[in-house]
Amino acid sequence: MTTTLVPPPRTGGATPARGPSPLRTELRRGLGPWTGAAVAVAVLVTMYNKGPGWQDRWADATNMLHVVAGLFAGSLALAAGGWQGGRDRRRGTTDLWESVSRSPLRRLLVAVAPSALWPAAGLLLAAAVCLLATWPYVSAGRPYLELVAADVVAVAALGALGHVVGQVVPWRLTAPLLGVVGYAVMIMTAYADGSARWLGPAAEHQFFWDGPVWWFGPVSMAWTAGIALTALLAYGLRRSRLLPLALVPLAAAVAAAGLILRLPVDEGPWRPDPALAREVCDDGTPQVCLTAVDAGLLPEVSAALAPLNARLKGLPGAPVRWVSGPGGATRPGDVGLPHTDQEAVRGRLVRPDLYLNAAVNWLLSDSCEPGDGMGPNAERASVIHLAVAEWLAPTPDGYGPDPTAARPYIDRLDAKSPAAQRDYLARYLAADICHPDEVPVP
Structure with missing residues (x-):
């Protein structure tokens, strides 16, 4: 009689469950x-x-x-x-x-x-x-x-x-x-x-x-x-x-x-x-140029400066280009623009009136040496300077100096004919505002 050895059945022993790692x-x-x-x-x-x-x-x-x-x-x-x-x-x-x-x-x-x-x-x-x-x-x-x-x-x-x-x-x-x-x-x-x-x-x-x-x-x-x-x-x-x-x-x-x-x-x-600082310009006169990093704002900046450009177009001494960027005004006829970081929010120029007013003040700013701007007509020249700036781009309420003292000169400029206004503005831009005697009276 032959005996067959059969291995015992394997028990289904489960593998111990592993707990979560430390x-x-x-x-x-x-x-x-x-x-x-x-x-x-x-x-x-x-x-x-x-x-x-x-x-x-x-x-x-x-x-x-x-x-x-x-x-x-x-x-x-x-x-x-x-x-x-x-x-x-x-x-x-x-x-x-x-x-x-x-x-x-x-x-x-x-x-x-x-x-x-x-x-x-x-x-x-x-x-x-x-x-x-x-x-x-x-x-x-x-x-x-x-x-x-x-x-x-x-x-x-x-x-x-x-x-x-x-x-x-x-x-x-x-x-x-x-x-x-x-x-x-x-x-x-x-x-x-x-x-x-x-x-x-x-x-x-x-x-x-x-x-x-x-x-x-x-x-x-x-x-x-x-x-x-x-x-x-x-x-x-x-x-x-x-x-x-x-x-x-x-x-x-x-x-x-x-x-x-x-x-x-x-x-x-x-x-x-260089890719961010390169100039991007419109085709206006004067031309408006921003850096590539602000290229999306160029249409709005151009629109904000349009009233000023209309008055400056063709005048002797007027800017050829408005420029903004690390290089600043490098060519003859360039005038620096205010940076857009103060007025631009989420790709939009929130206060075009403030930006225009700032651009005018940059245009009319001086680089006088110490001791310039003195003399008996210094106070009058300062008031005329304020009047011209307010006439070109009135300061919004709550911003900037009080223009009350300049009101008579502003009224005179408003009363002039367009041709007389352009003539005066050309004479003003040609004058050296560091010498008060040269500043023309409206």
């Missing part, structure tokens, strides 16, 4: 999600309140985001990181964490993740909303995403630094003090003298036809991330033979800081961009 658990609980939401709301509310000042140009939007991110997002990240870092000591769970079979550095990196990643995510969301809100109104250029990325890395680094400080000093007032001190330090560095101001995350730049040098974004990331990684490695490896590894990110941060400190004091990483 990193996912840390990211989902505690202060992290609330910090990300607070950063996004703070940045969006601040940017919304200053919307008229940045929605026309990519450089303005990037600059405002940079300042707001440094002052508000960075301070919030520091404070929230300090609170998160001191959580375990406040709760008395430090011994429980140390009993986990993971290295101190790994435990630290898991614990610090919410302090770094959530504020960065909140800023990234707010920056995306602001850049999308800018896109419909810009005329030229591109969004400087490398600078936005550098801001996001800086906020993450500040959150990580705050977390380390919170672990070292688990005092309940550590978090608010970090936020206040961080805000004050960023204000001071933003307005400090010297190139060191560009090391801070809130340095401001003004000229909207400039672009950043290509290397500034990556180098800024190396600077801020290097400082944060140095602190994390120094604290996480403080009892390990691998502590000298903290010198690697420190060396990268020092090298990056050295490059940034070599930047010019005023311009910093910004340089004129």
Whole structure:
């Protein structure tokens, strides 16, 4: 008799279910999600309140985001990181964490993740909303995403630094003090003298036809991330033979800081961009020329200057071109135009009357030397100057000087025939207003 050996049937033993990873658990609980939401709301509310000042140009939007991110997002990240870092000591769970079979550095990196990643995510969301809100109104250029990325890395680094400080000093007032001190330090560095101001995350730049040098974004990331990684490695490896590894990110941060400190004091990483600064002109007489970054405003600026151009057309001494840009008035017959950043909002010239009045004052402005403009007729010449400006473009109510003293001369100009008005205006433009005796009386 043959016996057949049959293997016993396999039991359907289920594989033990794996629980959620410690990193996912840390990211989902505690202060992290609330910090990300607070950063996004703070940045969006601040940017919304200053919307008229940045929605026309990519450089303005990037600059405002940079300042707001440094002052508000960075301070919030520091404070929230300090609170998160001191959580375990406040709760008395430090011994429980140390009993986990993971290295101190790994435990630290898991614990610090919410302090770094959530504020960065909140800023990234707010920056995306602001850049999308800018896109419909810009005329030229591109969004400087490398600078936005550098801001996001800086906020993450500040959150990580705050977390380390919170672990070292688990005092309940550590978090608010970090936020206040961080805000004050960023204000001071933003307005400090010297190139060191560009090391801070809130340095401001003004000229909207400039672009950043290509290397500034990556180098800024190396600077801020290097400082944060140095602190994390120094604290996480403080009892390990691998502590000298903290010198690697420190060396990268020092090298990056050295490059940034070599930047010019005023311009910093910004340089004129020929594509943004090139002239875009209409076909009027006098011609109106704006930079390419404001090309979308050219029809409205031309329309605002049309009444003045009609009076100036063909007169000796009248401008040949109205120009605006970094080069200014470079050709004979050029007259500078006021910048549109004060009167333009979201691609529109909100107050054409104010812009026209400013253009007239630029046209009639003088470059007199000290001691000029003196003499017995100086006061009369000043009143005539005001009268001509008010006659060409009346100052809107609530702006500029009171034209009451100039009213008699304005009435005389209004009473003249068109030919007599043009004759007087030609004589006025030909006169040297730095010598009051030469200013013709209407």
